[in-house]
Amino acid sequence: MHLKQFALAPRPFQMLIILLLISPNSSKDSPCQSLNVSLTQKIDNEGFHRELKWLLERGPTSLQCKLAIRLDVGPEMYLNPDQIADLNRLGHLSVLIVGDVDVEAPAHLSKGHITYIYVPPFAERVSLNVPFHLRYQRAQISGGYGKVIVNKPSVLALSPQSEIKAPCDISNGVLCSWRNVSYQALFDEVELLVPVGDLDDYPLVSIVTLLLGCAGCIYTLSVLSTTPL
Template sequence: LRVRSLPSLSGLRIWCFCELWCRPAATALIRPLCLFYFKKNLLVLLGIRATCSEIILKQEVLKDGFHRDLLIRVKFGEGIEDLQTCRVLIRQYIPTGLFVDPYELASLREKNITEAVMVSENFNIEAPDYLSKESEVLIYARQDPQCTDCFQAFLPVHYRYHRPHCNDEETFIVVNNPDLLMYCDQEFPVLKCWTQSEMTAPCALNSQDICQWNNMKYKSVYKNVTLLVPVGLTIHTSLVCSVTLLVTVLCSALILVAVFTYGHFSL
């Protein structure tokens, strides 16, 4: 008899593979042993799955106008007994229609309002939508004081300038759901249940240590967040240019009149 364990998807060894190298008369004794081994490990697997409650992520945008706040809330179920030993990292991708001001993030970090840092390099906050690229931000989430099993992350975002349209006075910006990364000092069943992959990132915002984070699978309340941005119409180009030129000439003339009337010149 040769007994070999094969790993399952979660890393738990549950399968009993029996290779019979003896006479057929011994088969009746070996089969019950294999069946017992299989049932025992199957119950262990089902016990772990029973503790795998869903991870719920909710992403919403606060405020009105061209300057918004992106708020991300994460709620864990009962699979983790002590969240104090865990850290949550949000990897948010910012679409081309939005931008995050790195100087604003630095100011917010100094005031201990948020723990977010830009990952993308050569980032231009002045570029219009059609000349910009998608950017990436890492946000170290904090535990929600009003919810023992919840984390939340905050990120200010701003609209970029968009091209005028022919007919529509509004355009759409789609903010996709982020990647949810988790690192715990000890093992929890939820890590084995919902881990999709792993990635390396700093253990904390101001830390030089590198941790192996688990990219977690979650259930999102909303598929994504859609923002409406007002844009100009191309049919108004001539009118806007004419009015702008007229106002510029009038203001320049008024400035010159004021200078020559009230200015004191000495030759």
């Protein structure tokens, strides 16, 4: 439309044209479209019970944007649903586990699951401490240690125009549209070591277990035989 035609157009039509011209730019310049996010990761504790410690930092212009951290948990580790439920109930975290988690199964009989950790709003620096556990791995000759790779987390931002579908929060199964956020990862890839059973010790362990079982049965029978009816 030429400038002269625009000037002669009715005022409501002029306002509509202005809104159409401004809307794409305003959505493009929305603070939730270009986020400045950094994530620091540290793993504490030893043995089979560990804790992921994240520090998420973002710019002040994006404080109203809803963010979540997605962690794809491999079969060699797991988050305990009961433990996470307690942390959610106490308000320490807001975490949703997607998938069945068998806390008793070893690594070679387990499947991975997805975890969403929802970031508290209106804070430039957020600390998140997420407990997780390593699984027992299949024993091997000469024993040693098995390797567990902790996958790099993804940062998601709520964005109605995006194609990624994920739960809106922990309250129900309603899905929202999210998008991946490029962030500055202030950590290296993490590889943990977990002790693995030694198959060379299998005969000795079997014999000792059998002897202890027999000794327990003999003791139980002796106590029952000396107890008056």
